[in-house]
Amino acid sequence: MTPRLTPKLIAAAMALGAMPAASVAETYNVTVAAGHPPVFRWVRMISEQFIPTVQAELESTGHTINFSEQYGGAIAGVGEELEAVEAGLAEIGTCQSLFDPAKLAVQNVTYYTPFVSADVRRVATTVHALHDDNPDMLRAYADNGVVYIGAPIGIDDYLLMTNFLVESLDDLNGRKIAAPGAAINWLSGTGAVGVAGNLTTYYNEINTGVYDGVLVFASAALPGKLYEVAPYVTKFGLGAQYAGSLCANEAWYEGLPDEVKAALEKGSDAAMTWYHDDLENFVEIALSSMAEEGATITDATPEMRQAWAANMDNAAKTWAEALDAQGRPASNILSAYMDAMRDAGATPLRDWDKE
Structure with a gap:
């Protein structure tokens, strides 16, 4: 017998329909790849800070991630990490622009601008901020089926x-x-x-x-x-540099609930701080x-x-103009980086973007 739809039942049904659907708790199996062995600080930050922070952030969400750490060329050599993540061999990897200049060309802006700053944290956080604010920086990842998730790898002076x-x-x-x-x-x-x-x-x-x-x-x-x-x-004082970051497979990442994405971001931020604290002390x-x-x-x-x-x-000018001609606006990124560094207090020996 079909129940009669009373005003109270109708109101209750409408209230339920208006409620946001809670994401179902999931367990994710995630492979993290790095071409370098774990003796390197940019690999250690994954094990020592990124993963523990992500797992701690997920505790209140019901979601869990089982991480499989594949380092030292186990599934990708140095400079091959982006391709491994793009192909889905790993969900997350160290996408290193220094060793993958063809695909992450614009990310190498610091290596074309020496004598800008010996402050490794300033350089890394400036490039990190450019990824937040400058869509031209993110295009390089999107063009290769990956997503920038942070934890910039700074290299000391x-x-x-x-x-x-x-x-x-x-x-x-x-x-x-x-x-x-x-x-x-x-x-x-x-x-x-x-x-x-x-x-x-x-x-x-x-x-x-x-x-x-x-x-x-x-x-x-x-x-x-x-x-x-x-x-x-x-x-x-040739300068501190930016060499890469953590990236994720785009299709996998876009399918994640917001709370899992937020946990990955928290983990990346924690790794960034840990990495540069440890690096500065060690220098x-x-x-x-x-x-x-x-x-x-x-x-x-x-x-x-x-x-x-x-x-x-002025290799920076030659580099930028060559990429501009390919439709990759490196001159804009060069200017944005130099302006950001000057605004942050750096005093470059040459203004590579203004010559």
Whole structure:
């Protein structure tokens, strides 16, 4: 027998229909990929801060995530993480612009603008804010089927480490100096011969005479024991850098409830703070430890720094114009980054965006 629809039943039905549907509690199995092994700080931040924070945030929602951590090239090598996330081999990964410059070209803006700031937290948080405010930054992710979720990877101020004493820029003339990726452009105008290199080969190649020095950061130089083969450390203030962030598979991410997305954001913010706190503390330890091990650490004079910066090619302009021609508005991003850094108190030795 069909119940009679009384005014009270009708009102109750209308009230239920007006209530938002509560999301059903779900358990998600999530793979996180990184090409580097967990000894690296940008991988450790995932295990030590990102994952615990996400899980803590989810406790009140009823949702849970089971994380499978796949690092050290287990499913993606260095520079292959974005492709693995895009293909769905991992839901989350370290999308590293430094090692994937073709797909995340505009994210490499800091590597084309040396001598801007040695403050790694300022550089990283500025680029992080650009991802929030500048749609041109996010296009690079959307074009590749991924979503930026934060936790920017900052790299501390680059140093010049050599097997010879540097007392003037003339000492670099004809010397072979290795540098990663776009940083090789920094050597233009110094008289040095730039050689492409990376952290995994620096020690042996300096030791065997392949090159005479490297552009490298203190937090990597100490564990790599580079002071043993390049004991002359000159602080030129070449600048802190942004190298990548955590990203998620777009289709997977868009299907998540808002509370799970919020937990991922909280986890990313916590990882960002933890990472830079830990990095800043370690940089001072690294420099003092290298000095204790016999390294000679000197500050370049203001005149040496200014001469280096003044003699460089403006690689930022060339880089930006080339990307502009491809429909990727790098000139806008270059200006936005430089303006943000100046507004934050940085005093660049050259205004790369205004030349």
